[in-house]
Structure formats: C-alpha cells, structure tokens
Amino acid sequence: MAKTEQKTHVIDGVTYVEVARKAEVGEKVIIVDRDSPQESYKDGDVLVVSFVSSTGIRSVDAINDVNFTGYISDREYHVLEPEAYDRDEVIETLIRKVDALEQRLAEAEEGERQLFRLFSRLDDICENLIDKAEDAEADIALLDERTGGLRKCR
Structure with missing residues (x-):
C-alpha cells in the first residue's frame, strides 16, 4: 500500500484515522485506489x-456480479482506526447536543401551538363569513320578492 499523509474521517460521530496497514476481520477500511471500475x-x-487473506481482504459490501467473493486487494484500501477519546468530554458534548435539541423541540412545539390557534381563528372567521354570505343571500332573496317587478322594469 502506498504511504500517504494521515487523514481523519468522522463516521457515526466517531473520528477515525486512515492508516496504511493490513486490515483485520471486523475493522473498517476505506477504499483509496480501486483496481477496477467494474467493482x-x-x-x-x-x-x-x-x-483476511495473504494478498487482500473480503467484504460482503464488495460483492457484485463481477466480484462474487467481495475480494479487495491490500493496495486498494487503508484501515480506519478509531481515535482515542476522552469519555467525559464525549458525554459533555452529548449533553450539550441533547440540551440544544430539547430547546429546538420546545420551540417547535410552541410554534405548533401558535399555528393551531391561528388555524382555529381562521376557521372561526370563515364560519362567520359563510354565515354573513348566507344572510346576504337571504336578504337579497327577500328584497327580490318584495320588489319583484321593479328589477324587471329596468
């Protein structure tokens, strides 16, 4: 495998360092130099x-119509090693994130309540307008009835 500068990757909240070495079963690898475009x-x-074999590895994620065994040569990948981390720092970070999410949830719930109140007012206004329109139609019908001949004279 070619020696490269160490790179980091964050996967599911865990930081991994990219290392050019032979992988072991269960480890994560990142493809850095794919051999064939058919993979x-x-x-x-x-x-x-x-x-793990002497010349490469196998991964069920690499199986396709061309590569029935999921073989990946050693020169195609680097191993991803999890970085050491401070447990207390991780817990503090997660607590801050949970607090922020709880605040956002509370704000969203308040927004939902405000929208419910607005829609409720809108329903009341619509019902009031419908009642007024029905009253106006009744008034027009009554006026037409009372003035029946006048409208036709025009």
Whole structure:
C-alpha cells in the first residue's frame, strides 16, 4: 500500500484515522485506489472486513456480479482506526447536543401551538363569513320578492 499523509474521517460521530496497514476481520477500511471500475465499491467507500487473506481482504459490501467473493486487494484500501477519546468530554458534548435539541423541540412545539390557534381563528372567521354570505343571500332573496317587478322594469 502506498504511504500517504494521515487523514481523519468522522463516521457515526466517531473520528477515525486512515492508516496504511493490513486490515483485520471486523475493522473498517476505506477504499483509496480501486483496481477496477467494474467493482461495486469506489474510492472513498467505507467497508467492513469479513475475511483476511495473504494478498487482500473480503467484504460482503464488495460483492457484485463481477466480484462474487467481495475480494479487495491490500493496495486498494487503508484501515480506519478509531481515535482515542476522552469519555467525559464525549458525554459533555452529548449533553450539550441533547440540551440544544430539547430547546429546538420546545420551540417547535410552541410554534405548533401558535399555528393551531391561528388555524382555529381562521376557521372561526370563515364560519362567520359563510354565515354573513348566507344572510346576504337571504336578504337579497327577500328584497327580490318584495320588489319583484321593479328589477324587471329596468
């Protein structure tokens, strides 16, 4: 595998360091130099190792009509190693994120209540307008009845 500068990747909230070494079963690898354009994977894809051989690895994520075994040569991938982390720092970060999400939820719920009140007022206004329109129609019908001949004279 070609030696490259270490890169980091964040996957599901965990930071991984890209390392050029032989992978082990269960580890995540990232494709860095795909051998064939016919493969189901491409550069940048993250796959999980399910088998290790002397010249490469296998991953069920790499199986397709051309690659029945999911084989990936050692020169095509780098291993993703999770970075060490401070447990307390992670917990504090998660608490801050939960607090922020709870605040956003409270704001969304208040917005929902305001919308409900507005729609309720809108329903009342519509009902009032319908009642007035019906009253106006009745008044027009009554006036037509009372002035029956006058309208036709025009």
